[in-house]
Amino acid sequence: MPLTINGTDHDFTGDPRTTLLDFLREDCGLTGTKKGCDHGQCGACTVLVNGQRINSCLTLAVMHEGDEVTTIEDFGTAEELHPLQAAFVRHDGYQCGYCTPGQICSAKAMLDEAASGWASFVSEDLSAPGRLTPEEIRERMSGNLCRCGAYSNIVDAITEVLEAGR
Amino acid sequence: MTRSLTMDEPDERNRLDAMAQGVIGKPLDRPEGPLKVSGSATYAAEYRYKIPGCVEGVLVTATIARGEVTLLDESSVRDLPGFIAVISDERMIARPAQGGAGESPVRKVREVQYYGQPIALVVAETFEQARHAAKHLKVEYREEPDALVDPADERATFEPFEDPTIQGDLEGSMRQAAHAVDVIYTTEGHNSAAMEPHASIAQWDGETLTLYSSLQMLRFNRKELADALGIEPEKVHLLSPYVGGGFGSKLGISPEGVAAAVAAIRLGRPVRVVMLRQQVFQCVMRRSETRQRLRLAADAEGRLIGFGHEAWVSNLPEEEFAEPVLQASEFLYPGENRVLDLQLARVHRVTAGSVRAPGEAVGMQALEAAMDELAEASGIDPVELRLRNIPERHPSEDIPYSSRKLEECLRSGAERFGWDKGPRRPCQRREGEWWIGSGMATATRVHNLNEAHARVTLRGDGTAEVASDMTDIGTGTYAVLGQIAAEMLGLDPAAVDVKLGDTAFPPGSGSGGSWGASSTGSAVFEACEGIREELARKLGCAEAGLTLKDGHAVSGNRKVPLADLLEGRDVEEIGHFKPGKIAEAFAAAMYGAFFTEVAVNAYSGEVRIRRFTGAFSLGRVLNEKTATSQCMGGMVWGIGSALTEDLVFDPRDGHIVNPDLAEYHLPVNLDVPHLDVLLVEERDPAGSPLQSKGVGELGICGAAGAIANAIYNACGVRPRSFPITPDKLLPGLPEV
Amino acid sequence: MRAFTYSRAEAVTHAAEQTRDGARLIAGGTNLLDLMKLEIERPDELVDINRLELGTIDEQDGGLRIGALVTNSACAADERIRRDYPVLARAILAGATFQLRNKATTGGNLCQRTRCYYFYNRDQPCNKREPGSGCSALGGFNRIHAILGASESCIATYPGDMAVALAALDAKVEIAAVDGSIRSVPVRAFHRLPGDTPERDNVLEPGEVITAVVLPSPAGGAQLYRKVRDRASYAFALVSIACVLGMEDGRISHASLAFGGLAHKPWHDERVDALLLGREPSDALFDEAADVLLADARGYGANDFKIPMTKRVLKAVLREATGENA
Known part of the structure; x- marks a missing residue:
């Protein structure tokens, strides 16, 4: 079974050591997904696999036969931005831009997780975590480091999209 | 044509405010934003996909503190699949260049001076093959025993790094003082930890070396690389259009770039070298740890009569850099009796160099924490104490200050935050398990300028292009240079293309020391002045009578579309800006004030920042949105410096114990509250021809001091040791 | 690689x-x-092993059987776990990040290896990584290291959160062998103390596979997971406490505590649970519990603080669990 990336089938036949991240960047030319630490410690490589966000550096391409991978390239183009991307631009939710695709993939998945009722460590009530407060967004986005320190604007950008969708 | 502007005296013309377009300072979105958020901005390592035949190199780093590499056993890796070469060449560099060096740093990769030093490059067809071979390569050393790796080692000797400032009788003033503080603060090493690891791709065509690299200051980096390789700078072409954060760590050419270049020349193939995250810690730059003694002597009203700040820092042998801890202490506060003394020890730890706001980042946090102790000792409100200590003239050099809005920052920040001027005692407010407290600090950072060139082309169709080898490392350069040109030429900023990060363009200032926007921006400004004169000539009016707005030239009752005026021909000018004598004529700096509310867990000593306000004066704001973001970024660094960041060195061999992002703790999103940034209106004619100053570093300078002061106010503990991790608070916390 | x-x-x-x-x-x-x-x-x-059918959570003997391939996220999101075993959901949510928890599995998380800095540096001696080479953490930087149950060979800690909650819940690890036979090992006995064989983290033998974790029937009561760390999120525990505690008529009717960040395994001390049982909650009792827990605790310099930290945080947890005010 092929691996589907942004709707396109790919057959992986390379070195089994190849991470999903390196496969995306080096073999598929999808360099929007970034390598920041290569050890699951920064979140820059966040992509969606079957709709869930993961660190693509800590998984092997060979393990993803039949999976559907979504990267930043599937969100929107520079000319036609996805609402999250547009909100990041408007709120200056980035500076150097290196963590940004990971932040946006992560934010997308976070909104879906919250819609499914998933709780976080800061949720008062595990069974009914309620709406995404700024505190909830901060905890849920803590797997994406931003050394430029754009966190406050990132939270504002996501909040705007969240409220627009309500 | 090149037009030069040397700034020898304040530029009172304030040309930008006289322009008509009205875009300068506006909170415009970054023009490159859509590329960044869509993942289509290309960073150095990502050019590999476009370069056929590019192979991969991985650095091999030393596992001893000091000695000599006696064997790199190629036979241990020769048979590994994909293996191409082990390269350990006299041209390779053992350390990164210091910012602005313009020449090769220490080479001699086989002479080991610190644990983690690059000693070789292993090249293979793929990254996995190269990384494995690099780890597998058998290396033998002749180790020098008992290398001095720890500045706390009793064998460490400190020597003055520069002439100390000694005025009057500090000890006498300490004795006479109505209130005095004599304390020692320590800070630990920091790593810039830009999200993009250092990366380079080198291509050699037999004549010219092209290097795609992640660098901050291309005009220097070009010379550094050329010097290391022994070729002419003109034969080096550097490209860094997007840089995934720098914070000082990419000021100088770094080991992976030179290694890639050497390998490309030797192998005749394009070579990419990307540092592993651990290597970014082990062999780029650290901010030195510091030990700081603060002596503050005040009269009964809290006015400083004595001011002492001594600091002890470290670096490798041969490095001409010592963390300039006292930089702000030279000018911020009065006190006729002064001792300012910076001492350096030589130790075998990774190179110490510039990390965001070298000097003030750690100097100000200790000073501002000590000022809080003086406020407590004197019973004076901390804001009031600072207001009483704004000197008339530079306390050591007989020069005036340039525009200085410290008082406005203190007052407006206090008002915005809701600072309580009432008596301050710790452990007064408790919410559940948490002690709540507030604290404040002054911010300041010296203003720097640097020589810069930029080319501006007003195209025949009435659009424009700005080009310089200046970089945008997240600082907003693309946005602000475009806004300057748009303002000066009366264009919609969308009609201005800004091209950066390519040594094919005129040499800009580079990004560092917060000088980028004001320096390269002034070169853009000067080029635009030339274009305006040319347009005035074409229109037949004096430049003073020329108004440019919305793509039209207006003079008197004539209004001509630029495209018509230009008749399809481009007008091109190169602006050349030189700092001149202005730097010596004024004490020029950016100022600000931090106010924060923190919560300290009464049981565990964990700290949470609940509110954080910063009021800043930066001269003219060129783009309110990007300036605000830069300030926020600094404040996040302040949180890291206050609470979490701590580069740990093993006392036995000086290796970095926590060389990754799991154990070197950058603040995460949950560590950071909503940040409240207030930009105080200012024009500083001595700042630059734009009347702007620097932005990128101010937000960190003193921020951690405010947090430390708030922690004390919350729970009554002052560890005097940064970062303030829970273990340091526990011994002093009230019993539970 | x-x-x-x-x-x-x-x-x-x-x-x-x-x-x-x-x-x-x-x-x-x-x-x-x-x-x-x-x-x-x-x-x-x-x-x-991702294609094995071990990815479901099923009811079993009044409790739950969590397949070894159930991800941390799925486990924490399961309604039954959130409702009946909140300490487990809380512990999982305290660990790592959403991205990591979406991949990390129940079985894999049990086998998570230490974060000892020296274990992670292949160029430093480490008995866990290379038996007989020595322990660099002794005499090195040992702020995150063990204060209980360590040995002269190894002072590393088990870094996870989930297993600490599982120890408090007295869950069992279901292990399959080559011949298809199954053995059940209490989580409390799954991880080992280092002794002189620190290379072995747990009792899993070659030829064995973890197939599930089995939770006993719900214990009810207050279920807390308290984690102290160096930043607000995405950091390993300095000290963590999983607490399952019931009260009846003003007395502690059930107490089960487990501790993370203190030892080579999730630390459970029956004497602590026994001490609390049947007693009226009081600060004196909580101090007594801490004294029993920490009687043999030993710091190695940089981690000395874990002893007072554990004592203080245990008091916070017990106050909250018993309804005594902070």
């Missing part, structure tokens, strides 16, 4: 056979690949 052969296990017994022959199993891979990149783990053969 060293080259390896990759294959997929079609059946649990097949996976078990492979481990008997030296292969490493990979599920989420979040810890294993991290270590393989550093060449701390260097398997010749990697067997992908």
Whole structure:
């Protein structure tokens, strides 16, 4: 079974050591997904696999036969931005831009997780975590480091999209 | 044509405010934003996909503190699949260049001076093959025993790094003082930890070396690389259009770039070298740890009569850099009796160099924490104490200050935050398990300028292009240079293309020391002045009578579309800006004030920042949105410096114990509250021809001091040791 | 990363056979690949077990059987777990990040290896990584290291959160062997103390595969997971406490506490639970519990603070669990 990336089938036949991240960047030319630490410690490589966000550096391409991978390239183009991307631009939710695709993939998945009722460590009530407060967004986005320190604007950008969708 | 502007005296013309377009300072979105958020901005390592035949190199780093590499056993890796070469060449560099060096740093990769030093490059067809071979390569050393790796080692000797400032009788003033503080603060090493690891791709065509690299200051980096390789700078072409954060760590050419270049020349193939995250810690730059003694002597009203700040820092042998801890202490506060003394020890730890706001980042946090102790000792409100200590003239050099809005920052920040001027005692407010407290600090950072060139082309169709080898490392350069040109030429900023990060363009200032926007921006400004004169000539009016707005030239009752005026021909000018004598004529700096509310867990000593306000004066704001973001970024660094960041060195061999992002703790999103940034209106004619100053570093300078002061106010503990991790608070916390 | 052969296990017994022959199993891979990149783990053969049918949470004997391949996220999101075993959901949510928890599995998380700095540096001596080479943490920087149950060979800690809650819940690890037989090991006995064989983290033998974790019927009561760390999120525990505590008529009717960050395993001390049982909550009792827990605690310098920290945080947890005000 092929691996589907942004709707396109790919057959992986390379070195089994190849991470999903390196496969995306080096073999598929999808360099929007970034390598920041290569050890699951920064979140820059966040992509969606079957709709869930993961660190693509800590998984092997060979393990993803039949999976559907979504990267930043599937969100929107520079000319036609996805609402999250547009909100990041408007709120200056980035500076150097290196963590940004990971932040946006992560934010997308976070909104879906919250819609499914998933709780976080800061949720008062595990069974009914309620709406995404700024505190909830901060905890849920803590797997994406931003050394430029754009966190406050990132939270504002996501909040705007969240409220627009309500 | 090149037009030069040397700034020898304040530029009172304030040309930008006289322009008509009205875009300068506006909170415009970054023009490159859509590329960044869509993942289509290309960073150095990502050019590999476009370069056929590019192979991969991985650095091999030393596992001893000091000695000599006696064997790199190629036979241990020769048979590994994909293996191409082990390269350990006299041209390779053992350390990164210091910012602005313009020449090769220490080479001699086989002479080991610190644990983690690059000693070789292993090249293979793929990254996995190269990384494995690099780890597998058998290396033998002749180790020098008992290398001095720890500045706390009793064998460490400190020597003055520069002439100390000694005025009057500090000890006498300490004795006479109505209130005095004599304390020692320590800070630990920091790593810039830009999200993009250092990366380079080198291509050699037999004549010219092209290097795609992640660098901050291309005009220097070009010379550094050329010097290391022994070729002419003109034969080096550097490209860094997007840089995934720098914070000082990419000021100088770094080991992976030179290694890639050497390998490309030797192998005749394009070579990419990307540092592993651990290597970014082990062999780029650290901010030195510091030990700081603060002596503050005040009269009964809290006015400083004595001011002492001594600091002890470290670096490798041969490095001409010592963390300039006292930089702000030279000018911020009065006190006729002064001792300012910076001492350096030589130790075998990774190179110490510039990390965001070298000097003030750690100097100000200790000073501002000590000022809080003086406020407590004197019973004076901390804001009031600072207001009483704004000197008339530079306390050591007989020069005036340039525009200085410290008082406005203190007052407006206090008002915005809701600072309580009432008596301050710790452990007064408790919410559940948490002690709540507030604290404040002054911010300041010296203003720097640097020589810069930029080319501006007003195209025949009435659009424009700005080009310089200046970089945008997240600082907003693309946005602000475009806004300057748009303002000066009366264009919609969308009609201005800004091209950066390519040594094919005129040499800009580079990004560092917060000088980028004001320096390269002034070169853009000067080029635009030339274009305006040319347009005035074409229109037949004096430049003073020329108004440019919305793509039209207006003079008197004539209004001509630029495209018509230009008749399809481009007008091109190169602006050349030189700092001149202005730097010596004024004490020029950016100022600000931090106010924060923190919560300290009464049981565990964990700290949470609940509110954080910063009021800043930066001269003219060129783009309110990007300036605000830069300030926020600094404040996040302040949180890291206050609470979490701590580069740990093993006392036995000086290796970095926590060389990754799991154990070197950058603040995460949950560590950071909503940040409240207030930009105080200012024009500083001595700042630059734009009347702007620097932005990128101010937000960190003193921020951690405010947090430390708030922690004390919350729970009554002052560890005097940064970062303030829970273990340091526990011994002093009230019993539970 | 060293080259390896990759294959997929079609059946649990097949996976078990492979481990008997030296292969490493990979599920989420979040810890294993991290270590393989550093060449701390260097398997010749990697067997992908993600296709095995071990990904469901089923009711069993009044409790729940959590398949070894259930991800941390799925486990924490399961309604029954959130409702009946909140300490487990809380502990999982306290660990790592959403991204990592979406991959990390129940079985893999139990096998998570230490974060000792020296274990992670292949160029430093480490008895866990290279038996007999020495322990660099002794005499080195040991702020995150063990204060209980350590040995002269190793002072590393088990870094996880989930297993601490499982120890408090007295869950069992279900382990399958090559012949298809199943053995059940209490989580409290699954991880080992280092002794003089710190290279062995747990009691899993070659030829065995974790197939599930089995939770007993719900204990009810107050269920808390308290984690102290160096930043607000995405950091390993300095000290963590999982607490399952019931009250009846003003007395503690059930108490089960487990501790993370203190030892080579999730630390459970029956004497602490026994001390609390049947007693009226009081600060004196909580101090007594801490004294029993920490009687043999020993710091190695930089981690000395864990002793007072544990005592203070235990008091916070017990006050909250028993309704005594902070």
